[in-house]
Amino acid sequence: MGNCVRAVMMVSAVMTVVAVSTPVASADSLRDFYDAPVPTIAAAAPGEVMRTKAVNSPKGFGLGFDIERILYRSTDTHDEPMIVSGYSMTPTAPWPGPGPRPVIAYAPGTSGMADRCAGSAVLGTVGSSPAILPLLLAGYRVVATDYQGLGTPGGHTYLNRLASGRALLDVARIADEDAPVVLYGYSEGGFASGAAAELAATYAPDLDIVGAYVGAPPADPTLNIDNLDNTTLGSAVLFAVDGMINAYPERAERIRSLFDSDGNAALDAAQNWCSTDPAAGDIVETSDLTRDGRPLAEQLGNPVFAEVTAVNTVGRIAPSMPVYLSHAVRDDTVPIEQSRTLLRRWQESGADVTYREYDFPALPVTGANHSPGALAAYADVLPWIADLVRES
Structure with missing residues (x-):
């Protein structure tokens, strides 16, 4: 080695x-x-x-x-x-x-x-x-x-x-x-x-x-959310949601509806990040970004996410x-x-x-x-x- x-x-x-x-x-x-x-x-x-x-x-x-x-x-x-x-x-x-x-x-x-x-x-x-x-x-x-x-x-x-x-x-x-x-x-x-x-x-x-x-x-996908949430690696969580939106435009509105205005702004911003950008190293806490205040890991049972994570x-x-x-x-x-x-x-x-x-x-x-x-x-x-x- x-x-x-x-x-x-x-x-x-x-x-x-x-x-x-x-x-x-x-x-x-x-x-x-x-x-x-x-x-x-x-x-x-x-x-x-x-x-x-x-x-x-x-x-x-x-x-x-x-x-x-x-x-x-x-x-x-x-x-x-x-x-x-x-x-x-x-x-x-x-x-x-x-x-x-x-x-x-x-x-x-x-x-x-x-x-x-x-x-x-x-x-x-x-x-x-x-x-x-x-x-x-x-x-x-x-x-x-x-x-x-x-x-x-x-x-x-x-x-x-x-x-x-x-x-x-x-x-x-x-x-x-x-x-x-x-x-x-x-x-x-x-x-x-x-x-x-x-x-x-x-x-x-x-x-x-x-x-x-x-x-x-x-x-x-269901095994890789908790360890990234509320850390400086949280940009990868935003990337994952953006990847779903980009791959399944017919589902984009339903996915976005689970996030509040700050959450949607963060998703839009992350589309333009490289992993080495300073913004991509900020702490992301998904409970601050979802409409109902639950972290993303607790949202994965929702059919909006469940169907996508299963096929991927x-x-x-x-x-x-x-x-x-x-x-x-x-x-x-x-x-x-x-x-x-x-x-x-x-x-x-x-x-x-x-x-x-x-x-x-x-x-x-x-x-x-x-x-x-x-x-x-x-x-x-x-x-x-x-x-x-x-x-x-």
Whole structure:
């Protein structure tokens, strides 16, 4: 684990310097890339690339990777075609192994709701690069999704099972047809990777998916409210409600009706936040925002929420490929009970799951106990992936 952690810290510093010193595309040209209409979307196949734009830096900032932004076609919650943005990073060195270069379909963690925090945006590319560096150094191509509504027009459908899972499967389709694929995600990305693993057999049977890494997933919406409410992590609760509103516009009025004027103002404001914004770190107490004064956790039995949370729970379908599931025991952002519940549900359905818990001493800072589980997992997951692609 030590080498992986040091590599991540090193590239984080490098990418931060590069972000300041390397010319990037103008904001206007980037907005054109994301926002210009794609008139052929109706005729496009899932995963078909509709537009590309090279990151304005030679060979991945001198680190030996070709990087480009992509727009591709996917399918939304209502089975309608949608345009999703993302990016591709490919090592310039030849793949040393047999067969085509393996592909990591990468689902990023929570970055916020605003377009500027999308993984393929200038801010997002710098933020996500340290997380995928160990995968790139192993020689894999990484193709990443921004999810619906991050970068591209429309609201982000945060923690929506169908939209997130399909977006990850479709970004995998941009790679070589015969390449082995591994789904990979942590936190929000773990949710998307788990959702994609469940959907793959029916939505993307053409892909050669050899495994899925699912890290610290908020798999069941009903298990992830109490620990965030009345804390500086409460913006994630607002993101979750906004994700429902964005994914189900036909339910938006009913959802909003449960909140008072301050609550609706907070939901509207959160649509424009990145997780790193100061406002996203303010304490959110949902009992101050609901119309009846009850906290959001007590509202989940209301049919307005219950129907949505039920269809967006991961763990009801057995993945058709091996899964590596991991979580830090003292995670204070996504409770360990999420993975323990998901493990039980998947095992009961017959899934092939390798499970690992990491028991670190708790850090005395709210939210600081979430990321260590992602760093620790590299030492276990990278050999697991190598075995999968070797046997494929």
